[in-house]
Amino acid sequence: MASNDILQRFTFDHSHVRGELVGLKQTLAEVYQRQSYPEPVNNLLGELLVAAALLSATVKIEGILSLQVQSDGPVSLLLAETRHDGQLRGIARMNELSDATEASLLGEKGQLIITIEPDQGRRYQGIVELEDGNIAKSLEGYFRQSEQLDTHLWISCENGVAAGLFLQELPALGEVQEAMDVDEDAWNRLNQLAQTLRTDELLHLDNDEILHRLFHEEKVRLYDGQPLRFNCSCSxxxxxxxxxxxxxxxxxxxxxxxxxxxxxxxxxxxxxxxxxxxxxxxxxxxxxxxxxxxx
Incomplete structure (x- = not known):
């Protein structure tokens, strides 16, 4: 799988594209053993935990980042929290699932709430519509609307394993771009390559294998990872x-x-x-x- 319980950043030479890879296994096991959700709900919660970990890499604060999904579907609430040091926790609230399919668990209407709570400083909150009950698509919309950054996410969770890939084009820096001899076609090319990633590869290949599989003709740098773990801050x-x-x-x-x-x-x-x-x-x-x- 994407390397177990670790968040890793990667960059490309001569481009303004950055990426993150995350994989969760033991962390998920510890979240799941404290709850008793059906497997489809576990999968949704796993996706949201992966998304929270990926987004935490884009926020340079000491504090908490939380993602909350509110919907009119059988799963009325999903909440994932992560701290800057890699702590993760999450919960779900659900109504009677009855004959609900996994695709319909989040209903037809909902919203995704992104909250950033620094240990020191002001709280920030952003809200976007839940797009087709899809967490990754909704977060892509958040970055387009709020940050004006082209961003793509690939997130999956099944059988107690969750993983995600995050790819984002950063704004050009004028004179710095000219000095760096930046590849202006990099974003489109790298995004097309990332689109070829299969779910089984995302879930079961190590991070370096994923990057080689997708970008073996590119000059990509994979940085040391941040360990992730379940931990609850209650007291x-x-x-x-x-x-x-x-x-x-x-x-x-x-x-x-x-x-x-x-x-x-x-x-x-x-x-x-x-x-x-x-x-x-x-x-x-x-x-x-x-x-x-x-x-």
């Missing part, structure tokens, strides 16, 4: 922030009725609980006024 502290947004009254009602607040992470299934003492710590003033605080 009791982060859930505490969510509880403060719910408010004291609702939190206290739950503790009064159930003795504790129980919360499970949707991504990894980790169980958390919050006792009366926890609520007192989150809402010290309100708890004291209602006689719930520590004495």
């Amino acid at each position: 009791k502290e982060r859930l505490s922030v969510a509880l403060t947004q719910i408010g004291y009254a609702e939190c206290q009602d739950i503790v009064d009725e159930q003795k504790k607040i129980r919360a499970d992470c949707q991504f990894c299934g980790q169980h958390y609980s919050f006792t009366q003492d926890d609520v007192n710590g989150l809402f010290p003033l309100e708890s004291a006024k209602n006689g719930k605080g520590l004495h």
